[in-house]
Every structure is written in structure tokens, then in C-alpha cells.
Amino acid sequence: MALSETSKGVAYGLSAYIMWGCFPLYFALFDGVPAWEVVIHRVLWSCVFLAVIVTFLKRWQPVKAALARPSKLGYVLGCAVLIAVNWGVYIYAVESRQVLQASLGYFLTPLVNVGLGMLVLKESITRLQIVAVVLATIAILYQLFLLGVVPWITLVLAFSFGTYGLLRKQVALDGLSGLFVETLLLLPVGMLALATLSYAGVSHFGSSTATTLLLLSSGIVTAVPLLAFAGAARRLRLSTVGFLMYINPTIQFLIALLVFSEPLSPEKLTSFVMIWIALAMYSWSAWAGRSRSVA
Structure with missing residues (x-):
């Protein structure tokens, strides 16, 4: 029975991270639609679809409990803003x-999570993890000085998601309920933005059947991997879930090279290799530490 549940967990985890990894292929279809407009619809239709899922799974109790304490929603609002960014x-x-x-x-x-945990939560980390964080920092500085540009997309994605995880630790909500409340808090802003776009006549919603269906589908595309991830998290050890997580950026990396034909300069490749070495150090340290604690 335990083996069966573990197998299901791995299947759910693989499904979630493969879907997230293939996101570039999906969002590339929104040709001509500004990113911020796609985010507006992603918030709106995620909220609608998640409401249906929460109703189907009868999970309204934690949502109602969270909304009944507005003074405690500060962290949730912070999570909502970070995930939208x-x-x-x-x-x-x-x-x-x-x-x-x-x-x-x-x-x-x-590695950002490790650094934030050390600096903000005062968590103790091993020397090898410190070396991993330092090596990752050197990799970013390497890009900055050799390429002459700030890799702002890399930094914003890493720190927004890392900080999201930091705030999420303070929220007593599961993944499904948490994301629903987050999108619910953003819903008024999203509706106002959509109304403004429609009034100005620049909304892409309704401009063509294909674009409209794509925008509507963004809610499902957002929620389905999350549900699969929740299924994995309930059945697998955190270390296993963490290992599977690297599937997502690996698939994105391959899509960038093989599908979008993005150039990979020696400087960029060196930066990636340094990050991969840092991740190997971090993973080894985490695995070794867990093995000692189990022993």
C-alpha cells in the first residue's frame, strides 16, 4: 500500500513539474497579448476555476476561516502580489x-530560499550550503560583469518566488486554499483592470476566438499543476519533492535551446554550470543531513 501511494506521489509530482516545465510552449501562444494583460486574465479565471474545485472538494472551511480574520490576511496579500509579479x-x-x-x-x-532562511528566519545552515549560496552569487555577478547586463528576469523570478515561499510559511493554508484566497484578493484589481481595458477598447478578450479561449484556459492551466503538486506533496517526502523540482527549469532550459533557439553564449553557459554545481552542493548537504538525522 505504501509503495502504491509513493508511486502515485511520484506520478503526481512528475505531472506537475512537467506541466510547469512546458509553460513556455503555452504562453508563447499569447502572441501580441501583453504579459500584464495575460496576468489579469490568469488571476480572474484562476479564481473562477479554483472556486469550482474548492466547491467540488468541499474545502470552503479553511477559506472561510481565513477570510473571517482580515487582520491576518497581510501575509496572504503579500503572497498574492509576489505571485502576480x-x-x-x-x-x-x-x-x-x-x-x-x-x-x-x-x-x-x-538557493535563494536557503539565503532568506538564514538571513530572515535565522535558520542554521551547513558550511556546504553557505558555499553553494556564495557560488550562486558569484554566478550572477559573473553575468553582470562579463555580459554587462543585470540578469533582472532571473533575479526577479528567483527572489519573488523565494520571498513568496518565505511569506507562505506564515500562512496556515494548504496550497489549493492558499492560492484561491490569493487570487480572490487580487480579483477586484483584476476586474477593474479588465473593465478599464474594455472601456478603452484595447482588450484582447473577444478579439478572436483563439485568443479568448487561450485567456479563458489560463485558469485551468494554472490550477491543474497545483492540484497535481498537492497530490505529490501529501504522498512524498519533502526531499523527494525537492529533487523533482529541478525537472521544471531543466525542461524550460531545453525548450529555450531546442524550440526557441535562444543563443547560449559561453558566459551564460558558465553561469548555468556554476548554478548547477551550487545546486548539487546544496542537494548533497540536505540529503546527507537528513540521512544523519534519520540514523
């Missing part, structure tokens, strides 16, 4: 064919 920058990266920078951002995220 993350979505917007990611979609912009896809539309502007900078998926390599986006994938590097998600490779960097676990």
Missing part, C-alpha cells in the same frame, strides 16, 4: 524569448 515577469520572459534567463531563475530559487 512572478507570473507577469515569467510571461514577459517567454514572450520576449528570454526563457534561458527564466529557467536560471527557477534553478536559483532553492
Whole structure:
């Protein structure tokens, strides 16, 4: 029975991270629609679809409990703003064919989590993890000085998602309920923005059947991987879920090279290799530490 549940967990985890990894192929279809407008619809239709799922799964109790304490919603609102920023920058990266920078951002995220945990939560980390964070920092500085540009997409994606995770630790909501409340808080802004676009006559919603269906589908595309991830998280150890996480940016990296034909300069490749080495150090340290604690 345990093996069966573990197998289901791995299947759910693989499904979630493969879907997230293939997001560049999906968002590339929104040709001509500004990233911020896609985010507006992603918020709106995610909220609608998640409401249906929460109703179907009978999970309204934690949502009602969270909304009944508005004074406690500060962290949730912070999460909502950060995830909206993350979505917007990611979609912009896809539309502007900078998926390599986006994938590097998600490779960097676990190391940002370690750094934030150390600086903000005063968590103790091993020397090897410190070396990993320092190496990742050197990789970003390497890009800055050798390429002469700030890899802002990488940094915004890594720090917005890393900070999102930091705030999310303070919220007593599961993944599904949490995302629903986050999109619910953004819903008034989204509706106002959509009304403004429609009034100005520049909304892409309704401009063509294909674009309208794509915008409507953004809610489902957002929620389905999350539900699969929740299924994995309930059945697998955190270390296994963390290992599977690298599938997402790896697929994005391959899509950037093989599908979008993005150039990979020696400087960029060196930066990626440094991040990969740092991730290997971090993963080894985490695995070794968990093995000692189990022993």
C-alpha cells in the first residue's frame, strides 16, 4: 500500500513539474497579448476555476476561516502580489524569448530560499550550503560583469518566488486554499483592470476566438499543476519533492535551446554550470543531513 501511494506521489509530482516545465510552449501562444494583460486574465479565471474545485472538494472551511480574520490576511496579500509579479515577469520572459534567463531563475530559487532562511528566519545552515549560496552569487555577478547586463528576469523570478515561499510559511493554508484566497484578493484589481481595458477598447478578450479561449484556459492551466503538486506533496517526502523540482527549469532550459533557439553564449553557459554545481552542493548537504538525522 505504501509503495502504491509513493508511486502515485511520484506520478503526481512528475505531472506537475512537467506541466510547469512546458509553460513556455503555452504562453508563447499569447502572441501580441501583453504579459500584464495575460496576468489579469490568469488571476480572474484562476479564481473562477479554483472556486469550482474548492466547491467540488468541499474545502470552503479553511477559506472561510481565513477570510473571517482580515487582520491576518497581510501575509496572504503579500503572497498574492509576489505571485502576480512572478507570473507577469515569467510571461514577459517567454514572450520576449528570454526563457534561458527564466529557467536560471527557477534553478536559483532553492538557493535563494536557503539565503532568506538564514538571513530572515535565522535558520542554521551547513558550511556546504553557505558555499553553494556564495557560488550562486558569484554566478550572477559573473553575468553582470562579463555580459554587462543585470540578469533582472532571473533575479526577479528567483527572489519573488523565494520571498513568496518565505511569506507562505506564515500562512496556515494548504496550497489549493492558499492560492484561491490569493487570487480572490487580487480579483477586484483584476476586474477593474479588465473593465478599464474594455472601456478603452484595447482588450484582447473577444478579439478572436483563439485568443479568448487561450485567456479563458489560463485558469485551468494554472490550477491543474497545483492540484497535481498537492497530490505529490501529501504522498512524498519533502526531499523527494525537492529533487523533482529541478525537472521544471531543466525542461524550460531545453525548450529555450531546442524550440526557441535562444543563443547560449559561453558566459551564460558558465553561469548555468556554476548554478548547477551550487545546486548539487546544496542537494548533497540536505540529503546527507537528513540521512544523519534519520540514523
